[in-house]
Amino acid sequence: MKNDIPVYDISTFEEYKNAGILVSRFGHYSKQYLHLHSAHRHSFYHLVYFTSGSGTQTIDFQNYPVMPGLIYFMTPGQVHSWSFNTEVEGYIINFSEDYFKSFLYNPLYLENFSFFDEHSGDAVLVLPNEAREKVAALFEEILNEGKEARAFDADLVRILMLNIFIQVSRGLSLKQQSQTNSYNQTLLKSFKKLIETNFIELRFPKQYAELLYITPNHLNALCNDLLGVPAGQLIRDRVILEAKRLLINMELSIAEISEKLAFSDHSYFIKFFKKQVGATPDKFRKQDN
Incomplete structure (x- = not known):
């Protein structure tokens, strides 16, 4: 292990055309940034949806299996690493803390989603079969928006991301949903x-x-x-x-x-x-x- 754990800012990644966000297929990202397999921190929000492959990942010293259908969410400051047994594919989104603030009237809107609370127990979950295709299609739409410049593309990406968050949130138990606003x-x-x-x-x-x-x-x-x-x-x-x-x-x-x-x-x-x-x-x- 290196003497000091690195901290990566969103400006480190410049593949996606809009500032404050990176969207990529996970296989490409994983091979391009091999140093991210070792323990590191982010100063941005980070989520990955796995569609194939196996292995393990560690988030704040807790180990989780990597498997198709698994999606996880991380908030700034958490420590993270991967270890894969096979080729892994899926989607990844990194976005800055300010990415939604200029778009949403309520800058704390993301706090409505329990999976962005690292202490909730909802940050790593396996999606039900009926939600996987829908969520994958939303990731594909986001990737397509990154291919060329079009009117309102940045806003559409934000809307598609919120759609992913809502689809995942709906997959949580009714009990958790009923408690949200208590x-x-x-x-x-x-x-x-x-x-x-x-x-x-x-x-x-x-x-x-x-x-x-x-x-x-x-x-x-x-x-x-x-x-x-x-x-x-x-x-x-x-x-x-x-x-x-x-x-x-x-x-x-x-x-x-x-x-x-x-x-x-x-x-x-x-x-x-x-x-x-x-x-x-x-x-x-x-x-x-």
């Missing part, structure tokens, strides 16, 4: 967003409960009911995820990582990490190398 789901989503931006400074549920204008008991009950874990575990999980991401960078010492994560001393960080992961940071780093 008060508790909205509150949980707000809690997760607060964790994402404050997990280094704020480590206790009561601090987040105060920001959400609810009691700590309410927050804990909410997390236990919807996720089966207490609120504190979500905070600890996010700290551990960031620790793992930093541990990939072999140039950072354990003490430096501890300081970046605002631990009072690195010995406490080691104890915290071992309790949550079952291995010391150094052992995790050697296993992942």
Whole structure:
């Protein structure tokens, strides 16, 4: 593994004619960017739909099989790698965080789709047979729009992408769909967003409960009911995820990582990490190398 995990920006990819987006057949993309098979991060949104082939991929240290019909979604900042056993084909779209903001009145529209929430459990899923052909046809339309300049082509690409998101979202369970707009789901989503931006400074549920204008008991009950874990575990999980991401960078010492994560001393960080992961940071780093 390289000493430092690379981070790729959307400007790295210039195959598609419109700024802020890359659309490609996956086989071509995979062979052209072989360095992306190793662990890396994106500063953009990323989705892949596999139509053939096999292997594995790792997203934030979780392994998933590669198989026909599987589609996955990634948000900026996640760590990713592939390992294929056979030739793999499908479609890939990379798009910047701002790609939809000038098009949609609601800049947070993508948050309506649970698969763009890395903590939802919906980011990697196998499409039902009846949806696969429809989704593949939408990818083909997007590829065709990239072949020549035509009026409103950029807007049509955005519409086709939203169509893909909606088709995939409809394939999720009715229970998940019915929960999307509930008060508790909205509150949980707000809690997760607060964790994402404050997990280094704020480590206790009561601090987040105060920001959400609810009691700590309410927050804990909410997390236990919807996720089966207490609120504190979500905070600890996010700290551990960031620790793992930093541990990939072999140039950072354990003490430096501890300081970046605002631990009072690195010995406490080691104890915290071992309790949550079952291995010391150094052992995790050697296993992942």
